[in-house]
Amino acid sequence: MTIVLRGARPYGEAAVDIVLADGVIVDLAPVGTGQGQVVDADGLVALPGFVDLHTHLREPGREDAETVLTGSQAAALGGFTCVHAMANTSPVADTAGVVEQVWRLGQQAGLVDVRPVGAVTVDLAGERMAEIGAMARSAAEVRVFSDDGKCVDDAVLMRRALEYVKAFDGVVAQHSQEPRLTENAQMNEGELSGRLGLSGWPAVAEEAIIARDVLLAEHVGSRLHVCHVSTAGSVDVIRWAKSRGIPVTAEVTPHHLVLTEDLVESYNPLFKVNPPLRTAKDVEALREALADGTIDVIATDHAPHPHEDKDCEWAAAAMGMLGLETALGVALETMVIPGRLGWRDLAQRMSVAPARIGRVRTQGHELVPGAIANIAVVDPEATYLVDPMKLASKSRNSPYAGRSLPGRVVHTIYAGTPTVLDGALV
Secondary structure, eight states, X not given: OEEEEEEXXXXXXXXXXXXXXXXXXEXXXXXXXXXXXXXXXXXXXXXXXXXXXXXXXXXXXXXXXOOHHXXXXXXXXXXXXXXXXXXXXXXXXXXXXXXXXXXHHHHHHOSSEEEEOBOSBGGGOSSSBOOHHHHHHSTTOOOEEOOTTSOOOOHHHHHHHHHHHGGGTOEEEEOOOOGGGSTTOOEXXXXXXXXXXXXXXXXXXXXXXXXXXXXXXXXXXXXXXXXSOXXXXXXXXXXXXXXXXXXXXXXXXXXXXXXXXXXXGXXXXXXXXXXXXXXXXXXXXXXXXXXXXXXXXXXXXXXXXXXXXXXXXXXXXXXXXXXXXXXXXXXXIIIITTTSSOHHHHHIIIIIHHHHHTTOTTSSOOSSTTSBOOEEEEEXXXXXXXXXXXXXXXXXXXXXXXXXXEEEEEEEEETTEEEEEXXXXX
């Protein structure tokens, strides 16, 4: 079947007909000349399908919070055509068998490319290295390894993991949190945490691990990826590391680009997340770093939780927020509309760079003839009110409930096949 995205504007530039056939882009034709099944994209912006390096799909084990299917649906509605499913499932994705299970569930869902992330250590316990080689050789071809949710705080284990992944051009994605500095931590450490009587999560607990790990990466000549950077000090460390040519990349979440610790004054567990929401100064530093390329990508850290894990007192509540369906809106609000990023820059940070870091060959291509047809089509003029009850995720823990966000994903094309048309799942 030949599909024509009529009147689409690649990267917000001149309108064309984007002609798709056999899973690839076959032509960028003058408007009105493309032949095939027409999908109206008049005036809409076409971008390469988004790639998320940091998604919690919860399956296997916590299907009450999310499944690979429902997470894939949320991803497609958000314009994503690829997600990396983190390893903190039950059982943990620390063997070839578990990562292949997740990969096959993604194939069955068929809405996005589900790329399992393998654990660095057995059961995320930080004691013994997991079956990294077996996961890399499995059908899932794992290239990203992370104990996310926990830090690989043992320097010897971290060094060994960095050395091991070099054999197949993998990357270790670190959750940078010194556990001894964050025991029972509830929010960002500062004046506000003292006033609210909540245990503080100091910025240095993140920054110290990043500093150690970039030096380890330099020492062994291996790739390091820093998950969910949240402090201005972390930005300084990463900027220094890149100036030395250390092979480090970094991500920032949408919520760390827009939300601040002040929201914790409500004691609403929707705003409880790890790493915690930081200060306005940190938010500004993160935006600057994303704009100048110190931070490479936007990654959602989509973390669904069932109602009972969030609708409780602050101290008992789970950490995490939904992110897949609202990531674009936050990126537009914080980076594109203020002029810090253009559409091509946004595509670089939400598609091209994450695909490169994750070594996903089928994603992150330019919108040119011959490229695989993974495309997000966006209405830049639309606004919408976030209603958690209308989200595709099985969970409802969105921090943006009742908030108006700009932009709307109208169509998502995965491998040449529409998964979302007119804003609804096909």
